[in-house]
Amino acid sequence: MTGLQDLPLRDELRGLTPYGAPQLDVAVRLNTNENSYPLPDEAVAEMEKALSAVLRDLNRYPDRDAVALRTDLAAYLRHGLTWRNVWAANGSNEIQQQLLQTFGGPGRTALGFTPSYSMHPLLAAGTGTAWIDGRRDADFTLTAEHAVAKVREHRPDVVILCSPNNPTGTALPLDVVRAVAGAADGMVIVDEAYAEFARPGTPFALSLIEQFPRLVVTRTMSKAFALAGGRVGYLAAGAAVVDAVQLVRLPYHLSALTQAAARAALAHTGALLSTVDAVKAQRDRIVETLRGWGLTVADSDANFVLFGAPRGDSKDVWQALLDRGVLIRDVGVPGWLRVTAGTPEETDAFLNALEELL
Numbered sequence: 077m078t079g080l081q082d083l084p085l086r087d088e089l090r091g092l093t094p095y096g097a098p099q100l101d102v103a104v105r106l107n108t109n110e111n112s113y114p115l116p117d118e119a120v121a122e123m124e125k126a127l128s129a130v131l132r133d134l135n136r137y138p139d140r141d142a143v144a145l146r147t148d149l150a151a152y153l154r155h156g157l158t159w160r161n162v163w164a165a166n167g168s169n170e171i172q173q174q175l176l177q178t179f180g181g182p183g184r185t186a187l188g189f190t191p192s193y194s195m196h197p198l199l200a201a202g203t204g205t206a207w208i209d210g211r212r213d214a215d216f217t218l219t220a221e222h223a224v225a226k227v228r229e230h231r232p233d234v235v236i237l238c239s240p241n242n243p244t245g246t247a248l249p250l251d252v253v254r255a256v257a258g259a260a261d262g263m264v265i266v267d268e269a270y271a272e273f274a275r276p277g278t279p280f281a282l283s284l285i286e287q288f289p290r291l292v293v294t295r296t297m298s299k300a301f302a303l304a305g306g307r308v309g310y311l312a313a314g315a316a317v318v319d320a321v322q323l324v325r326l327p328y329h330l331s332a333l334t335q336a337a338a339r340a341a342l343a344h345t346g347a348l349l350s351t352v353d354a355v356k357a358q359r360d361r362i363v364e365t366l367r368g369w370g371l372t373v374a375d376s377d378a379n380f381v382l383f384g385a386p387r388g389d390s391k392d393v394w395q396a397l398l399d400r401g402v403l404i405r406d407v408g409v410p411g412w413l414r415v416t417a418g419t420p421e422e423t424d425a426f427l428n429a430l431e432e433l434l
């Protein structure tokens with residue numbers, strides 16, 4: 077019987093494993109940074125109406141340019157952006173894949189700074205883009221000096237920054253983004269999937285788009301908007317970048333149902349984002365409690381917390397928590413684990429289970 081090793085895989089895909097987190101049937105799932113709060117009734121009702129309105133026309137292809145959705149996203153982002161500055165796809169992963177298809181590819185390189193989102197090097201491999209790891213400091217920070225030095229050393233075609241960074245939760249100072257965008261010859265992508273959860277006063281890269289034509293900001297509706305099942309991500313950039321990405325997008329890639337649901341959600345932004353403060357409160361509660369127990373905890377501007385496992389036994393602690401009905405994430409950083417900030421009840425379950433281990 078033919079196995080994977082017998083197929084003519086591209087060399088850069090050999091030995092890789094698909095991205096994924098365990099999807100286990102346990103009482104408390106805090107491993108994938110979902111928003112634990114269900115959508116509010118008023119938003120659900122409007123989304124049901126919006127979906128019903130397009131069902132009879134599913135025999136026709138959707139608007140392949142998703143202009144109405146892009147217009148609504150631009151209005152949400154503000155910063156003087158219009159629909160010409162926004163592109164939407166099936167999650168920010170597809171957005172980033174399209175960017176690498178457009179500006180990366182065989183013979184080109186992408187530079188990232190790990191530990192960071194583990195999909196970035198996988199997307200590079202999938203598009204035939206060589207991956208360069210610039211590494212973060214031991215405390216997970218990234219300085220402008222270090223980042224610019226790596227850019228000048230490697231002259232990458234694409235630089236990927238992550239703010240707030242996943243899995244550490246730390247947001248980048250804007251001077252880091254500004255310095256990298258000023259030094260890079262190629263494209264600079266800033267992954268801001270968790271931007272809505274940032275602490276007050278945290279600056280983000282949207283304000284730099286007009287200044288740097290090769291700067292791209294990617295975001296998602298999966299986290300703060302609680303639309304992980306809806307699969308809507310988007311980018312903001314100069315209009316020329318949006319035009320370029322459409323050269324590689326699949327025809328009709330965003331279904332009429334997805335576009336309708338996302339637009340209805342954006343019409344109820346206040347209701348959908350009403351849970352953000354509650355999530356942030358649980359995040360801060362986790363940080364303060366774990367530090368009070370003497371554990372090392374990374375500062376977080378996201379809806380999750382990275383913490384040093386007791387006695388450094390990340391795999392044993394992960395399993396022990398799972399045995400107690402709490403699923404968190406082993407992100408592959410030795411000695412560290414990541415937990416999503418959920419509801420107060422989910423936080424109680426996590427903290428009680430961890431306290432037993434201490």
